[in-house]
Amino acid sequence: MTRDDSSIDGAESDWTLPRRGTLGLLGTAGLGTLLAGTAAGDRNGEQPWHEWDADVDAGGHSLAELGALATVATDAPIADFAGENLRVDDDGVLNAEGSPDSIHVVTDYPGDTLDQKLENVLDALPEGDDLSHRQPGHRIVIPAPDPDDPAAADGLPAWRFESPVEIADNTGKLVFEMGWTLIYATASIESFFVIGPDEKTENINLYGGMFYARGNLERSFVDIRGVGHMHVSRMYLQSLTGRNAVPAGIRLADSHGSSELTITDTEVTGCRDGFRAEYGNDDVPYGPSFDLDIRNWRGGGGEHSIRIDGGASITLDSIQVGGHPLQSVSEDIVRLENSVNETRSVSISNVHERHNAMDYHSGVRAVDVTDGEGPRHNGIFVENVDLFHAEYSTDIEYTSYFDQQNLRPAPRVSDDATGSTRWFDAGVQKHRTDRSHEFHAGGSPSFAVEEDDVRIAGAGNGAVLTTPDGEDRYRVRLDNDGNLITEAVE
Known part of the structure; x- marks a missing residue:
C-alpha cells in the first residue's frame, strides 16, 4: 500500500x-x-x-x-x-x-526446543544439483518466542536449547539472524552450534543472539571444526555461574582446514578462553587460524581472552577485557602458542582493559610450549597496548622477528627473540633492539651493532659523535692502514 x-x-x-x-x-x-x-x-x-x-x-x-x-x-x-x-x-x-522461499522464520517450524526447530529448518532446505551441497543463499531468522510456544523457556522471553545444532555436508551460504533474542541452554550440552564436523563447510554466518549457560555447557558456545569464509558478529555469550565455567566461548578446533574466519563486535564472559584456536588434527597446514580476523572483541572470565595455537595471517584489533571477574583475565589477554606450527604474520593492535579485577601476566604473550623443539614464531607486530594491572605490556619469546611500539607498562623480551621495541618508561621514550641492530641515515651510510662488533657501512664514512657539552661534533673513522682518525665536523 x-x-x-x-x-x-x-x-x-x-x-x-x-x-x-x-x-x-x-x-x-x-x-x-x-x-x-x-x-x-x-x-x-x-x-x-x-x-x-x-x-x-x-x-x-x-x-x-x-x-x-x-x-x-x-x-x-x-x-x-x-x-x-x-x-x-x-x-x-x-x-x-x-516471503522469498530462501527466508525461514523458526516460529513457522515445529519443535519443543529451538534446536529442534533449527534442525527442521535445515532438513527443509532444498538440495542443489550436487546432493552433497545444499542450495545456497538461505536466511534463517530467529525472533523472540511467543510465550505459548512449547520451545519458549518457562517464565522468560527466551528459547530453550538442549542439543547441538550441527552444520556439515557442505551446507553452504547460510545466514542465522538472531537480533537480541535470548537463548538459554536448559540441558547439559557440549555446544550450541557445531560447524563443519565432517568436512569443510563454507559461508555459515551467525549474527546476533544472546546465549546463556548455567554450568551446563561442556565445551563452547560455538564449536568450529572446519570452515571457509565464515562471519560471526554481534553475539553475546555468557556463563552465569562464575569464572572458567566454560572451556571456550568460540572454539576453532581445526580438524580439516579452515580459512577466512571473521569475528566482530562480540562479547564473551565466564570462559577460560574467550576465543581458543587449537589443533583438531596435527596435519592441518599452517595451523587452525589461517586468515583470522577478530575486531572489537570483549572476552574474559578465565585465563585468556584470545588463545591461538599456530596459524598464519592473523589480525586482532580492539581487544579489551572488563572489570567484573566474569570479564577479567588471570594470565594474558592474547596468548600465542606453537605446539605444532608457529604463529606467523600476526598483527595485534589496541589492547586495553577497562579495569581488570585482578593482576595478570601480560597483554600480549608469544610463548614457546615446546621447550625449544618446535618452530619459532615469525612476524609478530604489536602496537598500542595500554594496561594497568598487567605485569608486562607484552612478553615475547622464541620469535624470529617482531616489532612493537606504544606500550605500557614496560615489555619483556627474552634473549632468544629478534626484533625491535619502542615504549615509554617514566616519561622517557626507549628503543630497544634485540639480536640485531642497524641504523640508517640519509640513505647512504649505515651503522650496525652486531653481536661481536660495531660496523659502519660505506667508504670510510665513520660515525659522528657529539661531545658531552653538546658544543662540538667529530667524525671517527679508520684509514686504510687501520689508524684511528678524528675529524671535526661543522
Whole structure:
C-alpha cells in the first residue's frame, strides 16, 4: 500500500507496506471510516477521525468487508493499494503474507526446543544439483518466542536449547539472524552450534543472539571444526555461574582446514578462553587460524581472552577485557602458542582493559610450549597496548622477528627473540633492539651493532659523535692502514 503525501507542503512520499507487515483493521462494516495520523495543527497526541468519501479504484480486484484502515503521521489520502498475497485473517488483520522461499522464520517450524526447530529448518532446505551441497543463499531468522510456544523457556522471553545444532555436508551460504533474542541452554550440552564436523563447510554466518549457560555447557558456545569464509558478529555469550565455567566461548578446533574466519563486535564472559584456536588434527597446514580476523572483541572470565595455537595471517584489533571477574583475565589477554606450527604474520593492535579485577601476566604473550623443539614464531607486530594491572605490556619469546611500539607498562623480551621495541618508561621514550641492530641515515651510510662488533657501512664514512657539552661534533673513522682518525665536523 502506498500513500500520496504530495498534498502536504509540496512534498512527495510513498509509504510501502512491508511484505510481512500488517495493518490493524478497525471495525467490521463496509469501508467505514479512515483513522488518519495526527494533523499538523493537532499536537495533543490524539488521532482525529476522518470520513473516507473518495472513490476507491481497486484496479479490477474486489474489496469486501475491509472495515477501516489505520494510517499514521499525516491525513494524506491513500493513492495506491497494491501487493501480492494480501489477505485478511480471522482476527481481521490485513497481511502481506509470503516471503522469498530462501527466508525461514523458526516460529513457522515445529519443535519443543529451538534446536529442534533449527534442525527442521535445515532438513527443509532444498538440495542443489550436487546432493552433497545444499542450495545456497538461505536466511534463517530467529525472533523472540511467543510465550505459548512449547520451545519458549518457562517464565522468560527466551528459547530453550538442549542439543547441538550441527552444520556439515557442505551446507553452504547460510545466514542465522538472531537480533537480541535470548537463548538459554536448559540441558547439559557440549555446544550450541557445531560447524563443519565432517568436512569443510563454507559461508555459515551467525549474527546476533544472546546465549546463556548455567554450568551446563561442556565445551563452547560455538564449536568450529572446519570452515571457509565464515562471519560471526554481534553475539553475546555468557556463563552465569562464575569464572572458567566454560572451556571456550568460540572454539576453532581445526580438524580439516579452515580459512577466512571473521569475528566482530562480540562479547564473551565466564570462559577460560574467550576465543581458543587449537589443533583438531596435527596435519592441518599452517595451523587452525589461517586468515583470522577478530575486531572489537570483549572476552574474559578465565585465563585468556584470545588463545591461538599456530596459524598464519592473523589480525586482532580492539581487544579489551572488563572489570567484573566474569570479564577479567588471570594470565594474558592474547596468548600465542606453537605446539605444532608457529604463529606467523600476526598483527595485534589496541589492547586495553577497562579495569581488570585482578593482576595478570601480560597483554600480549608469544610463548614457546615446546621447550625449544618446535618452530619459532615469525612476524609478530604489536602496537598500542595500554594496561594497568598487567605485569608486562607484552612478553615475547622464541620469535624470529617482531616489532612493537606504544606500550605500557614496560615489555619483556627474552634473549632468544629478534626484533625491535619502542615504549615509554617514566616519561622517557626507549628503543630497544634485540639480536640485531642497524641504523640508517640519509640513505647512504649505515651503522650496525652486531653481536661481536660495531660496523659502519660505506667508504670510510665513520660515525659522528657529539661531545658531552653538546658544543662540538667529530667524525671517527679508520684509514686504510687501520689508524684511528678524528675529524671535526661543522
